[in-house]
Amino acid sequence: MIALSLAEIAEVVGGQTHDIPDPSVQVTGPVVRDSREAGPGSLFVAFAGERVDGHDFAAAVVEAGAVAVLGTRPVGVPAIVVDDVQTALGALARHVVRRLGATLVALTGSAGKTSTKDLIAQVLRRKAPTVFTPGSLNNEIGLPLTALSATEETRFLVLEMGARGIGHISYLAGLTPPKVGLVLNVGSAHIGEFGGREQIAQAKGELVEALPSEVEGGTAILNADDPYVRAMASRTKAKVIFFGESGEADVSAENVRLTDTGQPSFRLHTPSGASDVTMRLYGEHHVSNALAAAAVAHELGMSADEIAVALSEAGSLSRWRMEVTERPDGVTVVNDAYNANPESMKAALRALAAMGKGRRTWAVLGKMAELGDEALAEHDAVGRLAVRLNVSKLVAVGGREAAWLQLGAYNEGSWGEESVHVSDAQAAVDLLRSELRPGDVVLVKASRSVGLESVAQALIESGAEGEVSAR
């Protein structure tokens, strides 16, 4: 964080100081909410959760070097006391980003936020010091904490913004007002909570409504391939840049293909030149993510060549997203168990099909959560797509939704052993351990709550132990 005195912080958040002998002492270290991360110069934010109350760790964090606690009651060590910690944290973030010299880039969308944020960061940091959301910390607490981790040197601050309802993005954009706002797509993630795709578009579009006007330097970066996102152009005063796979977009891709290893390759076109990209990431959905990142980087002054090199070298910074492990026996495990929604399921299945040319392919899939009324149709569609893509074996894992998946596959023409339904992760592991053969490719994917990463982990470990029978 940029250095701020406790007196200034107290004023910014409208708090009372308690047990602070010297209010001119500065917070120089990070602002943390996990007591284990507290160190010299840090400010500890005490949230009172259901299971743990951060205030209980006040003495420990000060012992570890924290300068003070931001909480809702005096704790016997230096503290700034406020009515509401989240509001205070937001106010502090807003104050700090105003003083930063950094350009703020915010992005939202139904699928691919974290992957794209990681790509943007890996491109921009070649040009100048960049701070970005770690993992998926994209809510009203993670976002200000990320913004507060920026320093005087930071030139680019890349922030992922998540929404579970109307008003969420405008709240986040109010805390850390972006200059560049990117909307990736409007899919069906959390559609059950939102109530429908129109509502999702309404909510995601709040990002471009929050941008400064074109004259003030605001830029909206929109996905031309997604009609809901394209339509957001009318909701902003900012300059609009379109990215998309068609040549009509400002930033586009030509000759898109997946290599035999499932990695996308294409010619990147920007308004100032073109350059070839072959990605290290897997799956064609990354083309759209890469174009989005390229549009941001181009807008911030990078050349097509610089962007293409950065995109070609970018790796996966966040775990369990198309994480590919080659077992010594030649089985390839693709762990995409971080999350799942209809769009990402389909993208992952297509990547599996590309990676599995001439090999046996397994799709080990579980439920996609929060789909509301669309749940049955969407699970059915994923089961059918697996068959259409010629995936050799579908293993549907879990309860009712898994049954729908398997039934979709069955109705599309998968008979006998081609698709099976098993009750839980352990049953899937048992089945795969006995059935996998060298050369097979296995995709593992479901919503976070299903916990299928344990299946991927077990498969990777059983390969290391050489337990898998070679038939």
Ligand SMILES: Nc1ncnc2c1ncn2[C@@H]1O[C@H](COP(=O)(O)OP(=O)(O)O)[C@@H](O)[C@H]1O
């Ligand atoms: N552009 C995209 N379209 C569809 N699915 C995507 C896209 N980008 C990533 N995915 C997939 O969506 C899932 C979530 O990716 P992630 O980058 O974590 O998105 P988010 O942060 O929006 O949840 C992963 O399974 C990933 O493979």
Ligand SMILES: [Mg+2]
């Ligand atoms: Mg995310």
